[in-house]
Amino acid sequence: MNILFIGDIVGSVGREMVRSHLPLLTSRYQIDLVVANGENAAHGKGITRRIYHQLIGYGIDVMTMGNHTFAKSDLYNFIDEADRMVRPMNMAPTEYGRSVLVREVKGKRVAVVNLCGEIFMHDITDSPFRCMEEALKHIDADIVLVDLHAEATSEKIAFAYAFAGRISAVVGTHTHVQTADERIVNGTAAISDLGMCGAYTSVLGRDVDEIVTRFMTDAKTRYTIAEGPGIFCGAVVRIDDETNRAYSIERIQIRPQGE
Numbered sequence: 001m002n003i004l005f006i007g008d009i010v011g012s013v014g015r016e017m018v019r020s021h022l023p024l025l026t027s028r029y030q031i032d033l034v035v036a037n038g039e040n041a042a043h044g045k046g047i048t049r050r051i052y053h054q055l056i057g058y059g060i061d062v063m064t065m066g067n068h069t070f071a072k073s074d075l076y077n078f079i080d081e082a083d084r085m086v087r088p089m090n091m092a093p094t095e096y097g098r099s100v101l102v103r104e105v106k107g108k109r110v111a112v113v114n115l116c117g118e119i120f121m122h123d124i125t126d127s128p129f130r131c132m133e134e135a136l137k138h139i140d141a142d143i144v145l146v147d148l149h150a151e152a153t154s155e156k157i158a159f160a161y162a163f164a165g166r167i168s169a170v171v172g173t174h175t176h177v178q179t180a181d182e183r184i185v186n187g188t189a190a191i192s193d194l195g196m197c198g199a200y201t202s203v204l205g206r207d208v209d210e211i212v213t214r215f216m217t218d219a220k221t222r223y224t225i226a227e228g229p230g231i232f233c234g235a236v237v238r239i240d241d242e243t244n245r246a247y248s249i250e251r252i253q254i255r256p257q258g259e
């Protein structure tokens with residue numbers, strides 16, 4: 001089974017990168033399941049019903065979220081019926097939506113779990129490690145995939161070792177910068193961060209001048225999403241159909257021409 005994970009989709013540039021690249025990637029890598037992080041899809045923070053359906057229409061099978069899950073109030077209107085969305089298990093408020101989603105893919109039950117890291121995060125209800133231990137007692141699936149939405153590479157690497165051999169993949173999201181530490185640990189594919197889909201000339205998808213001004217002057221600034229040519233980041237994980245163990249992980253990074 002081949003799974004494409006897509007990093008944080010930031011604003012309209014990020015959405016356009018998904019629309020324009022997903023069909024070709026899906027056929028080139030013979031992808032069976034597409035999992036993407038959508039927590040920045042609506043102007044960099046949160047998601048709306050319209051954008052959720054737009055991204056699903058582009059070919060995303062499961063959408064994971066993060067610390068900006070509840071940034072747009074529109075989410076409360078549709079999260080309980082959004083049957084392709086998982087939100088972090090350990091982030092308040094926990095009473096909306098679902099944090100484990102099981103889909104049938106090629107005759108297998110594939111569970112997608114979304115968790116947030118504890119370091120530099122707010123509203124975390126429990127350690128992602130403890131939550132995952134507890135969740136594994138109840139998840140009924142052949143293959144378990146985790147999006148660990150977290151800031152610190154140490155936390156994400158430690159998580160990979162903690163659950164190596166018990167889950168098929170853990171991919172990091174949130175920093176918007178792709179790391180080059182992809183590895184297979186005892187049948188578990190891991191990467192600290194997938195990177196983002198968004199404007200290439202930007203600071204994590206946001207307008208460069210605005211962020212530089214903010215650092216120079218401490219001034220309060222608007223939340224302006226950068227425009228211009230985009231970057232697409234993700235990874236393809238291949239899982240053995242007999243053993244359900246991952247045997248390869250390959251980073252995907254498509255930059256604008258000439259960059």
Ligand code: FE2
Nearest residue numbers: 066067068174
């Ligand atoms: Fe985030």
